[in-house]
Amino acid sequence: xxxxxxxxxxLRAMILLATPGPEGRPAMLQIREISExxxxxxKFLEQILLALKNAGLLxxxxxxxxxxxxxxxxxxxxxxxxxxxxxxPLAPVKCVSQVAYEPCGCPDEATCGLRxxxxxxxxxxxxILDKTTLEDVTKRMQAQKALLGK
Amino acid sequence: xxxxxxxxxxLRAMILLATPGPEGRPAMLQIREISExxxxxxKFLEQILLALKNAGLLxxxxxxxxxxxxxxxxxxxxxxxxxxxxxxPLAPVKCVSQVAYEPCGCPDEATCGLRxxxxxxxxxxxxILDKTTLEDVTKRMQAQKALLGK
DNA sequence: CAAAAGTCTATTATTTCTATAGACTTTACA
DNA sequence: TGTAAAGTCTATAGAAATAATAGACTTTTG
Numbered sequence: 329x330x331x332x333x334x335x336x337x338x339l340r341a342m343i344l345l346a347t348p349g350p351e352g353r354p355a356m357l358q359i360r361e362i363s364e365x366x367x368x369x370x371k372f373l374e375q376i377l378l379a380l381k382n383a384g385l386l387x388x389x390x391x392x393x394x395x396x397x398x399x400x401x402x403x404x405x406x407x408x409x410x411x412x413x414x415x416x417p418l419a420p421v422k423c424v425s426q427v428a429y430e431p432c433g434c435p436d437e438a439t440c441g442l443r444x445x446x447x448x449x450x451x452x453x454x455x456i457l458d459k460t461t462l463e464d465v466t467k468r469m470q471a472q473k474a475l476l477g478k
Numbered sequence: 479x480x481x482x483x484x485x486x487x488x489l490r491a492m493i494l495l496a497t498p499g500p501e502g503r504p505a506m507l508q509i510r511e512i513s514e515x516x517x518x519x520x521k522f523l524e525q526i527l528l529a530l531k532n533a534g535l536l537x538x539x540x541x542x543x544x545x546x547x548x549x550x551x552x553x554x555x556x557x558x559x560x561x562x563x564x565x566x567p568l569a570p571v572k573c574v575s576q577v578a579y580e581p582c583g584c585p586d587e588a589t590c591g592l593r594x595x596x597x598x599x600x601x602x603x604x605x606i607l608d609k610t611t612l613e614d615v616t617k618r619m620q621a622q623k624a625l626l627g628k
Numbered sequence: 629c630a631a632a633a634g635t636c637t638a639t640t641a642t643t644t645c646t647a648t649a650g651a652c653t654t655t656a657c658a
Numbered sequence: 659t660g661t662a663a664a665g666t667c668t669a670t671a672g673a674a675a676t677a678a679t680a681g682a683c684t685t686t687t688g
Contacts, residue, residue, distance in 0.1 A: 372678055396634085417480075421481055
């Protein structure tokens with residue numbers, strides 16, 4: 329039941345890209361800068377950002393002075409979207425996935441106890457991940473920093 | 479964020495072993511029988527049941543007429559216990575695991591937004607998995623069967 | 629045009645997952 | 659008492675997913 333490194337790195341990069349800079353709004357950042365600040369292998373991050381770009385969550389600017397920036401306001405991007413792009417369906421077993429349903433091989437799906445429970449688990453996870461936006465996350469971080477006097 | 483096959487098979491086997499037979503209480507079953515009824519590769523299931531036995535959740539009887547049976551009442555075994563034995567910690571990232579904590583490489587754990595959210599996700603998952611017992615599952619299955627007239 | 633930056637595809641390395649093999653031990657019972 | 663039925667245990671093979679690296683290419687700015 330673990331998030332992959334790809335997913336973890338992607339989320340951390342997106343959160344960083346959503347963090348308001350000195351001017352108050354999220355800034356454009358270069359791959360290099362993100363990888364250094366978050367301890368992510370540069371070339372691996374490159375692939376991840378590209379995937380997020382191709383999925384429409386990021387835009388980029390090529391050439392000197394270029395970089396990546398959010399394609400939409402941070403309040404319109406959920407963690408669930410990001411994880412699904414990088415790691416696939418959130419469901420713990422395929423037979424409870426909304427998007428990527430597949431039978432799981434149990435004798436009778438209609439009365440499968442495991443399926444019933446995993447359905448609930450999936451619901452509990454998506455209730456958080458599909459509701460929490462990048463803005464929610466950066467606000468929580470700011471609040472915590474203020475609380476700790478950082 | 480997926481349950482492994484090992485975990486899935488183990489849970490299905492345990493649920494079957496917890497299901498009351500004709501005499502009203504959970505029966506002793508042989509590996510062969512479980513693997514046939516649940517479509518699980520026999521030799522793989524063997525390893526899984528052995529792990530669950532060594533962890534104290536199952537007892538076994540060797541020799542002719544032997545088999546596996548629950549080491550405790552079904553109401554005292556939770557799905558969370560089973561998954562942790564077979565798949566390791568439930569936490570989506572190691573830095574929010576209670577049992578298997580490891581730092582995750584973020585610049586500052588105290589103000590890490592991803593960590594805060596994943597902490598909530600972990601809590602939501604364990605709220606279900608550490609509360610749901612094998613008995614809960616078999617009862618839900620029976621109720622569903624009754625509802626469908628099976 | 630040169631340097632900085634993203635794009636894209638391929639490949640390798642590592643790990644985890646899934647499964648199989650096979651020799652061994654215990655038990656029941658004919 | 660010996661044989662067949664069952665679990666025990668360790669090793670390892672095969673396959674798939676994950677993680678990471680490489681390198682050639684394109685775009686942009688000055």
